[in-house]
Amino acid sequence: MKTILIVTSIVISATIIAIVIFSKDTKNAEDVKAETITSNVLVEDGIQVIQVVSTGGGYSPRTTNAKANIETVLRINSENSYGCERSFRIPQLDINEILPTNGITEIELGSPKAGEEIFGSCSMGMYTFTINFN
Numbered sequence: 001m002k003t004i005l006i007v008t009s010i011v012i013s014a015t016i017i018a019i020v021i022f023s024k025d026t027k028n029a030e031d032v033k034a035e036t037i038t039s040n041v042l043v044e045d046g047i048q049v050i051q052v053v054s055t056g057g058g059y060s061p062r063t064t065n066a067k068a069n070i071e072t073v074l075r076i077n078s079e080n081s082y083g084c085e086r087s088f089r090i091p092q093l094d095i096n097e098i099l100p101t102n103g104i105t106e107i108e109l110g111s112p113k114a115g116e117e118i119f120g121s122c123s124m125g126m127y128t129f130t131i132n133f134n
Ligand SMILES: [Cu+2]
Pocket: 084, 085, 122, 123, 124, 125, 126, 127
């Protein structure tokens, strides 16, 4: 009889925990107003945001597929970035930026057309990434 009570209370506790976790997840999903295009691309208030991480090993992801014909911002998130990846360039747009060691840098890319490619690079050209617009 005692065993049954213990098992019953464990089952009830587990159910309550599961309900709490599930309802929390649902709430978080509703709070997000941004539309995710791919894992690192989202649209916030009608502006496409492309998220790239800059860190010791270069830029990530190396290739991004994004939507064409929409106002676009490149958001570089520097994380413990101490190397030459801090000296960032987009040659075709004549952009040269010194990225912080930690922090966010936003660069406006305009509204790229379908088929357009934007190449980001460190100043030496050893670390690169590509954004394809379609
Ligand atoms: Cu470099």
